[in-house]
Amino acid sequence: MNGIFKSFFLAIITFVAFSLASWAQAAEALRATGDMGIIVERATGSVKIIETSGRTELRRVEGFGDLSHASAVYSRDERYAFVFGRDGGLTKLDILTGKIVGRVIQAGNSIGGAISQDGSLVAVSNYKPGGVKVFDSKTLELVADIPAIAEDGTRSKTIGLVDVPGQKFVFSLYDGGETWIADFSESRTPKITKFKNIGELPYDALVTDDGRYYIAGLFGEDGLALLDLWHTEKGITRILDGYGRGEEKLPVYKMPHLEGWAKAGDRLFLPAIGHHEVLIVDQRTWKEVGRIPVHGQPVFVVARPDGRQVWVNFAHPRNDTLQVIDVPSGKIIKTFKPGKAILHMEFTPRGEQVWVSVRDANRVDVYDTRTFKRLAEIPAQKPSGIFLAARAHRTGL
Amino acid sequence: MLKVLAIAGVFVATGAMVSAGASVWEPSPARQAELYNLVVQDCGSCHGLTMKGGLGSALLPKNLEGKDAEVLVEIVLDGLPGTPMPPWRSQFQNGEARWIIDQLKKGLPQ
DSSP, X not given: OOHHXXXXXXXXXXXXXXXXXHHHHHHHHOOOOTTEEEEEETTTTEEEXXXXXXXXEEEEXXXXXXXXXXXXXXXXXXXXXXXXXXXXXXXXXXXXXXXXXXXXXXXXXXXXXXXXXXXXXXXXXXXXXXXXXXXXXXXXXXEEEEEXXXXXXXXXXXXXXXXXXXXXXXXXXXXXXXXXEEEOSSOSSOEEEEEOOOOSOEEEEEEOTTSOEEEEEESSSSSXXXXXXXXXXXXXXXESTTTTTTSOOOOOSSOOOOXXXXXXXXXXXXXXXXSSEEEEEETTTTEEEEEEEOSSOEEEEEEOTTSSEEEEEEOTTSTTOEEEEETTTTEEEEEEOOOSOEEEEEEXXXXXXXXXXXXXXXXXXXXXXXXXXXXXXXXXXXXXXXXXXXXXXXXXX | OHHHHHHHHHHHHHHTTOOTTSOOOXXXXXXXXXXXXXXXXXXXXXXXXXXXXXXXXXXXXXXXXXXXXXXXXXXXXXXXXXXXXOOOGGGOOTTHHHHHXXXXXHOOOO
């Protein structure tokens, strides 16, 4: 065998060996993200990447800035989490590799965000300067800046930002009492539709999972502002007006969150403000059909994905308790105290588990939603929001 | 845990240096640690964990400069009607609100 031939042969062998080795490695490393998610560690500006099949922590990533009030949405391929921080930071995290692949400080003070129907746009709701900024989800380049100037000329904080079908975002003006629709279906310069005088101090909003009804909770009055997005010409309708009439308002030590629409059949479950009650509304008539006295001021009122249970957590100083409402009977079937400062609950997509952050215990608990048994605990520094990648496929989350 | 103790330690230490005109009364070290956690975590839900503001106003020393401590104490205890600021009177013992205001005016240890 001559020299050239020999080295050529050796090169082939080496190439094949290397290919096989890296192929084996890649096969081992291949993983999908459908059972993954993140836990926000609010005080340390970090997140934990977790998976819900084995209920384990995969890694911890730092460098997200001030996560006092943080939330996240996911790219449609469920690979990237867009994390919205209090300090205006918008951070794109690759949950497979645990690498931060993009980060912009886009405002001075932010409250949350949303991703468009087609996944190409990420919108952020800002307190300072008040308004909404929209970014390209691939590059995080600014696409649109929407200052929230209310009718009276004042700049307003924005809240309750959600995505809805038709490549639109909807949000409300906290100080200005308005709801705006930003329509990106025709171009990257949005068409804005404004609804004025929706009520005093809208503090948060939600959208039904079909993307049809947008509802803003009002802090300044007993009632909610409803917008039917299939019939915007009808304007805003007020629902549950005066639900607390005749009762003294109790102090609210933490604002309720309307994310996570608790819907079971035609009935919707909502937190009352200043009353230790969960309100039940019939979605066909938008009338109150009942209310359930609960342990404290409700913060999150969220339905298990099958709609048979509704889980409720509470504001300070009653925030060590969780209650579970059985939807068919409207009764509380379970009250338990996982620990001090329960901040958030997140169900797995089919609802067999719920992940609960217990801030002051520096722990996230995983419960079986049928037996209420604790299945696992994950250590986390001052955990707050828990966001599973399956949110990628839900409108309004 | 060590970090919490360290923070509480700093808090106690800075608390001891309260200047004339501020409160002289002090909560116990254990209670100071509890109050510190409450201010950062629970007040922080609206005012930001770093007190840079959110739905509620910013509470950094520069924001509170020149504001009468007693008026701020009243806001803490009685809330601000028409806004989400609730009355905290039932949550604090005598003097604790004043102590918190003094800490905020000096700046919380980060």
